[in-house]
Amino acid sequence: MFPYDDKLLAAVRGTPKSIDDVIGTMQTIDAICSDGDGLKWFNWLYLGVTQAVGKRVMAGGFQDPAWMAALDVQFAGLYFAALQSTLSGGTAPRCWRALFERRNWTALARVQCAMAGVNAHINHDLPKAIVRTGVAPVHGDAHYCDYTALNATLGEQTDRAKAELHVRLLGDLLPLSELEDTIAAFSVTAAREAAWNNGEMLWALRKLPKLSARTVDTLDGMTAVIGKTLLVPVA
16 A cells, blocks of 8 residues: 555564563654554554553553553554554454555544544454453452553543644645544543453453454454544545
8 A cells, every 4th residue: 555565564573572662663663654644643642652651661650560561562462463464465353454444545634543543452452452461350450440540641642643633644734524523522531441341351251262252353343333433534
């Protein structure tokens, strides 16, 4: 889709082992992508969030910083894997394809692409990442408290994106439209709460792999619908 996609593929082929690895990969993606690539703007938002998480982990700002770091790495790995699958000719989850197949739609706003990526990553990937930390998710425990402590940071980063990315992919101004209402209707805090609950369900389904796979597939389908709604071109 873009002439530099082979460079993007090389950037996401490795498996991140630390938050620094994650940040390094995101910085490489940012440097490769042109402003007219919708992927750049989700990655830009995600990079800012990850840098904030990394600083807080290093400062001891969580009850269990090691678990938060593990969650961050597992979480980012799912984004990189989806991008790698698409760029190598494989099949990414439908929710990610909603964004990846529209990366070059210049009628879209940058904030639409950013929020479509957030939708795919939180609603579909985050429950899986929670399970992959290897620790049972329990509503209200210390890990849950660390997890929800990030909501304010995520809200700040999302608000920044809504303000700074309110232009089309190529930078031209947007007309007044229903875009604001569509974007405003997406709540990162509500999505993360649902992701935790879904993570608890996936943990309980570990010994029922077929049912677990069907549950993930259902999440993928529902998330894809939301993503396509977020990515309706602005008239």
